[in-house]
Amino acid sequence: MAASISKGFALCYFFIAVSQGVLLRSKSNSERDGTPTPIVMWHGMGDSCCARGIGRLQQILQSNIAGVYVHSIEIGANEQEDFANSYFMSVNKQVEQVCRNISSNPLLQNGYHAIGFSQGGQFLRAVAQRCPMGMRNLVTLGGQHQGVFGLPRCPPGSAVICTYIRQLLDKGAMTDFVQERLVQAQYWHDSLKEEEYRSKSLFLADINNEVTKNATYKENLQKLENFVMVKFLKDSMVYPDESEWFGYYCPGQATEICSLRNSTLYQEDWLGLKAMDQAGKLKFIPAAGDHLQFTTEWFLKTIVGPYLSS
Numbered sequence: 001m002a003a004s005i006s007k008g009f010a011l012c013y014f015f016i017a018v019s020q021g022v023l024l025r026s027k028s029n030s031e032r033d034g035t036p037t038p039i040v041m042w043h044g045m046g047d048s049c050c051a052r053g054i055g056r057l058q059q060i061l062q063s064n065i066a067g068v069y070v071h072s073i074e075i076g077a078n079e080q081e082d083f084a085n086s087y088f089m090s091v092n093k094q095v096e097q098v099c100r101n102i103s104s105n106p107l108l109q110n111g112y113h114a115i116g117f118s119q120g121g122q123f124l125r126a127v128a129q130r131c132p133m134g135m136r137n138l139v140t141l142g143g144q145h146q147g148v149f150g151l152p153r154c155p156p157g158s159a160v161i162c163t164y165i166r167q168l169l170d171k172g173a174m175t176d177f178v179q180e181r182l183v184q185a186q187y188w189h190d191s192l193k194e195e196e197y198r199s200k201s202l203f204l205a206d207i208n209n210e211v212t213k214n215a216t217y218k219e220n221l222q223k224l225e226n227f228v229m230v231k232f233l234k235d236s237m238v239y240p241d242e243s244e245w246f247g248y249y250c251p252g253q254a255t256e257i258c259s260l261r262n263s264t265l266y267q268e269d270w271l272g273l274k275a276m277d278q279a280g281k282l283k284f285i286p287a288a289g290d291h292l293q294f295t296t297e298w299f300l301k302t303i304v305g306p307y308l309s310s
Helices: 006-019 028-032 054-064 079-088 090-106 119-129 159-172 176-180 194-200 215-221 241-245 273-279 296-308
Strands: 040-042 068-074 112-117 133-142 226-232 283-287
Touching: 040 054, 040 119, 054 068, 054 296, 079 090, 090 119, 112 119, 112 215, 119 133, 119 215, 159 176, 226 241, 226 296, 273 283, 283 296
Parallel strands: 040 068, 040 112, 112 133, 133 226, 226 283
Antiparallel strands: none
């Protein structure tokens, strides 16, 4: 991931932020057990959990929230497998594994905040809907909540993999063969073929309640204190970028954009998003840069302080 960070600047900002009370823990959490709410992180496509991936963001969180426990999700036996599984493992199986890991982790039993980067955002939303287990705030940075209709730009070092992905998508993103093998096909959303998408999508159509209206999904999502969606205003990786705010192409074409509030999903409240919006639980945050491009200062002030530090 290409987030612009500076350790020296992060430490400087930490002291400023603390002096201004930006990162103070909430009284209610402090009264509960004296420690800040744990944080669960899920990386995006072509990234990984730890030292070679978003480990530096884990370090920023731990440096700026005293005593916080951060669990960075790893799918596989090691970081290399985690990287590969961001392309080639069933998303539903990944979510099942994360649900098991959270339920068995004693440090997460009193609740946690969740933050997902790119595709990790909609994957953590699936966790919130299927097995929330005390998820309080959900933050998604560049998450593709209504899917994509175009192959994301390849992360550095993934050119060969992306060539293979293009070949698979060219064969048909909605075929059983591709759906079962390619992560990105599982949130592929062809707005020109809505019926095919809804009938064959193995992941996205289900968690968006577009086929069977799952009342549990709706009920669980509304348990969140805040659902925070960050959209990168110069995003060159997500097509369309309005998906990061739960909007998408209007059905039947791939030009005009329908915002979340103008969508049937919202107006008929399939997921409870309308109710959450009216309750002030939905947060739509713009970020000025390209996909996952942000500064440590912005991250601490806009995301960590308000949503992850209590």
